[in-house]
Amino acid sequence: MENFEDLKNKLVQAINESSDKNLISKLWKLVNMENSNSVFEPQSIYESEKPMTEEEVEDYFREEEIILPPAVLKMIERGMDDVKNGRVYTEDEMDKMDEEWLN
Numbered sequence: 415m416e417n418f419e420d421l422k423n424k425l426v427q428a429i430n431e432s433s434d435k436n437l438i439s440k441l442w443k444l445v446n447m448e449n450s451n452s453v454f455e456p457q458s459i460y461e462s463e464k465p466m467t468e469e470e471v472e473d474y475f476r477e478e479e480i481i482l483p484p485a486v487l488k489m490i491e492r493g494m495d496d497v498k499n500g501r502v503y504t505e506d507e508m509d510k511m512d513e514e515w516l517n
Contacts (some may be wrong), residue, residue: 432438
């Protein structure tokens with residue numbers, strides 16, 4: 415087993431090399447907990463996350479413009495025309511065609 419000084423040095427080195435704010439915060443609370451008789455409660459997930467700025471919220475929820483190729487637009491228009499003019503099948507009709515095709 416490692417001696418106490420080596421363990422302390424490794425812990426200090428790990429803390430110094432860490433950029434995980436949440437981890438360092440938890441370690442600090444743990445150290446403070448040992449020095450008091452209070453009950454330690456885990457940090458809420460909402461408290462551990464940095465709130466988004468208004469700009470980040472707008473970027474996150476911004477709608478993207480989707481540009482479809484002309485061939486795809488033509489297929490969609492043709493399908494809409496089929497629906498408009500009643501050139502469609504019911505689900506039952508499709509199931510019957512599937513069964514006939516599989517036999």
